[in-house]
Amino acid sequence: MSAIVFRPLLVSCAAVVALAASPSATADDWPVLRQGRWQFDRTIEGMGSAPRKVQRTECIDPTESFRRQKQQLAKAGCTFSPIVRRGDEYRYGAACRLAGTTTTSESVLTVAGPDGYTLRVASVVDGQATREVLVAKRIGDCAR
Numbered sequence: 650m651s652a653i654v655f656r657p658l659l660v661s662c663a664a665v666v667a668l669a670a671s672p673s674a675t676a677d678d679w680p681v682l683r684q685g686r687w688q689f690d691r692t693i694e695g696m697g698s699a700p701r702k703v704q705r706t707e708c709i710d711p712t713e714s715f716r717r718q719k720q721q722l723a724k725a726g727c728t729f730s731p732i733v734r735r736g737d738e739y740r741y742g743a744a745c746r747l748a749g750t751t752t753t754s755e756s757v758l759t760v761a762g763p764d765g766y767t768l769r770v771a772s773v774v775d776g777q778a779t780r781e782v783l784v785a786k787r788i789g790d791c792a793r
Contacts (some may be wrong), residue, residue, distance in 0.1 A: 680739075683763045684710040688787045695772075695779030708791035711766075711775075722747075737761070750775055 686708050696699045719729070727745035735738075739758040745751070756771035761767065764787040772779045 678735075679690045680712070680760045680766075681763050682711040682760075682766070683787055684791070685787045686715075686791055687711065692782045693779065694781070696774065696777050711785070715743045747786065748774055761786075 686705065686706055688706045691703045692700055693703070716765045720752040722743075722745060723729070725747055727743055727746070727747070730742035732739050732741040739760070740756070741758075742753065742755050744753045754770050756768060756770045758766060758768045766785050768781075768785070769785040770779075770781040770783075772781070784787055
């Protein structure tokens with residue numbers, strides 16, 4: 650995912666990358682999300698500013714993107730809690746200390762099928778509470 654602002658990116662990455670198919674799943678057991686053009690609608694609240702809404706589209710394989718992001722963040726020192734799955738809902742936490750910023754987050758990801766998901770994240774970034782809602786939906790195929 651692209652950076653909107655550095656700190657919210659830390660929150661987003663830490664939240665999104667910890668997906669898995671069951672509480673005892675391996676790193677390769679991700680929800681099935683289709684490759685294609687995706688639209689991401691993000692609302693971020695906290696850190697002393699009014700809620701911000703950002704929309705972007707990207708041609709992406711979400712499952713592969715989650716794997717790469719988690720690997721990169723783990724190498725940078727982030728840790729991830731075990732995932733608790735109930736149906737299409739995944740709950741998990743993350744803790745990161747990157748570039749002098751400490752972020753902890755609790756996330757709930759609801760998969761709406763192979764073409765969409767909603768992610769709700771409650772985080773603390775250097776002592777300040779933030780909330781984020783990301784609604785992602787596949788809107789078509791990628792241009793060749």
